[in-house]
Amino acid sequence: MIQQLSWKVGGQQGEGIESTGEIFSIALNRLGYYLYGYRHFSSRIKGGHTNNKIRVSTKQVRAIADDLDILVAFDQETIDVNYKELHSKGIIIADAKFDPQKPEDTEAQMFAVPFTEIASELGTSLMKNMVAIGATCTILNLDISLFKEVVEEIFGRKGEAVVAKNMEAIKQGAEVMKEKLGEQTGIMELEKADGQKRMFMIGNDAIALGALAGGVRLMAAYPITPASEIMEYLIKKLPSVGGTVIQTEDEIAAATMAIGSNYAGVRAFTASAGPGLSLMMESIGLAGMTETPLVIVDTQRGGPSTGLPTKQEQSDLMAMLYGTHGEIPKIVIAPSTVQEAFYDTVEAFNLAEQYQCPVIVLSDLQLSLGKQTVEPLDFSKVEIRRGKLIQNEADLAELNDKTYFKRYEVTEDGVSPRVIPGMKNGIHHVTGVEHDETGKPSEAASNRKHQMDKRMRKIENIQFDNPIYTDAKHEEADLLVIGFNSTRGAIEEAKGRLEKDGLKVNHAQIRLIQPFPADELMPLIQSAKKVAVIENNATGQLANIIKMNAGNHNKIRSIVKYDGNPFLPHEIHTECKELF
Incomplete structure (x- = not known):
């Protein structure tokens, strides 16, 4: 057996x-x-x-x-x-x-x-x-x-x-x-399983189901590996709840269509891979400047250019954080399991509306297309939060009919009130140029600083449960192993083997990339003698982001793989042992 x-x-x-x-x-x-x-x-x-x-x-x-x-x-x-x-x-x-x-x-x-x-x-x-x-x-x-x-x-x-x-x-x-x-006969007979009923699905299905549960009614997208299954799932499911999927002529149209739909009050999103995200960068900046909710799913694959479109890689990280011109508030979430992909996608739409900014759900080919057993999802955990969206005209009744609504009002938390277009007393201007509180274009230096400060204040107080998944049983560890997205499983197995070798090992999987959870990660880094960062790219992008936000350069070592294949547990085990 x-x-x-x-x-x-x-x-x-x-x-x-x-x-x-x-x-x-x-x-x-x-x-x-x-x-x-x-x-x-x-x-x-x-x-x-x-x-x-x-x-x-x-x-x-x-x-x-x-x-x-x-x-x-x-x-x-x-x-x-x-x-x-x-x-x-x-x-x-x-x-x-x-x-x-x-x-x-x-x-x-x-x-x-x-x-x-x-x-x-x-x-x-x-x-x-x-x-x-x-x-x-x-x-x-x-x-x-x-x-x-x-x-x-x-x-x-x-x-x-x-x-x-x-x-x-x-x-x-x-x-x-x-x-x-x-x-x-029967030389490899398996021990009997427990007989429990569980789901069996790819990460893209979980993302699509999370979007559906999160209230999405429009997906605008252009087919691309390894994101297309999200479209395929929702093409079948969205019509049953009054929604639809629109295949656009390109990723630029997909992003701007999603922005327009969200502006009109409909939860909408798009999904793509690295090449498509490059085309969307100007639109992401538009969503940041107009403070319009926008959710984008990026399923990373081998690059650059067409690269390795059907192979594993995690090389879009820096692009997701710094690809847009100018500076805008942005949230980047990186689920590490199929279950997290479902719940994090639901939460992405809540965060986009609460903070009125772009939210990127970062996946990779292994997580998006790898099919795995999933424990039953708990739909009681699903909630929909629309932030400061005013949906009742009575709430605007005190305004004079000729008064412009302060759509970009400077507030303490950086989030301004928002209305659905066409609401009485909610008239305002929307433009991608810098603007005042009512949306009218303004290049005044004082106004620019007030609006810029207001937008950037949003990400100072973002609430995201469990920004880091941790398996950290040791107060003082010989090694801290850090990863993101699909590397979690291989790291977990390598950790067990390293501990059998006599090492004290902690594990941290980064689930919130932007804003970076430095306060939560710092104690784990400080209590470890050495830190190994596991990622599927050539330049150690996550390791560099950690160094930028948490310092400790002398402790951090990159373990990278960029041949198009996922990490195997024994590879991480071997590379980590060589650090000692």
Whole structure:
């Protein structure tokens, strides 16, 4: 019996690799196992190597496994590219069609199973993925009947005959594998899961669901990897609550359309990746100057330019903080789990309206597209706060009809009253140039200073629960490990290994990047002998931001990875050990 399994399926993009992993994962999730899946795919519609690595465990997992138990290969390239991840007792299940060759420098066993031949005899070679699932079932000693419900959900609309053929493909795959394994059947049998029902979703789905729960009724966006799933989810869901998704001609239009909708009183947002955010920078400045709420989701990917559009990177950090011209108040949130992605997205819309400024929800490809088990979401935690938005005309009745509403009134907390356009006695001017309290253009030096100070005062008192996730049990630590976004899972596992090595290790995951939570982070840095900052970029952007805000340059070391792949736990463990 094993407590966790690492399983990977690979082949050419477009031949059912994603659906193979999806069917396998959903079935095991419904048994109560915790899962974490990560897809490696090419930036093209069809062709090129792709794989889906799935970790199955009886305990919560938030990172890709270091090694591999089972590799399902639909072509030789899958073996050649991935076999080194297999441990000595690993297994390769390969399609016999391409005459698979096992590399000489691996101790893993290899079995050639006629995936394509069996599937073709049943009617179509497309069902070879189901044969592969059947073969996997034999190794894990899984009852193939547990896939019946999933197969019916996916193929039921095509008729009972299609469902029956897919189940037959699974059955025959299992039987052929039994013949090849002999007495080895069930050699990687998993311990039983707890049977609890949990969600299984990618970060983008959680972001989209958070937007929906947070009261969004319009999403304006241009499709881009790895943000497009947010659009796809809301295209299906928003119409049911009277909302809509508009695909714009570009990201400039998307941002300005979201600004206009928010100005009109409708919660709206946009989502993109690094290239799209570059186009939005002038609009973000417009939202800051006009003090219009604006939420933007940035799903980071490899750059610059088109870069590595389907690969992991965390290199947009400085751009999010300093990309706009001039100085505006801005909030940048960086969730580190799928659950946080949901709750933080809800909160982003509250903060945008409370402080009347741009709020960026910063994600990365691994968090946005990595699919994982999620505990049931608590919708009782969802609340909608609209700040100083005046929605009742009676509240403006005391104003004279000819008096301009002080939309940009200088206030102690920096937040001015706001009205929905068209409200009686709420007339005011809106412009991207500097303006006075009523919105009329003004270049007076005293007015400029008053308005600038007012805007910047907003971020002095921002309330954000748990700006840093901490696992800090040691008052005096040998090492503090810091990360943001999806690095959390790999850091958590590396921390456990470092402590087994005898080191006292604390962990901090930064969830609020701007305004930076220096007061909360400083005690953790000061109580540690050394600090390691883990991030997927070449220049140590988070480490530099920490140095800017919290000092302690002599303690801080950057551990970076920028080859397009996420961190593995053993990489962080090894790099951190080398600091001592």
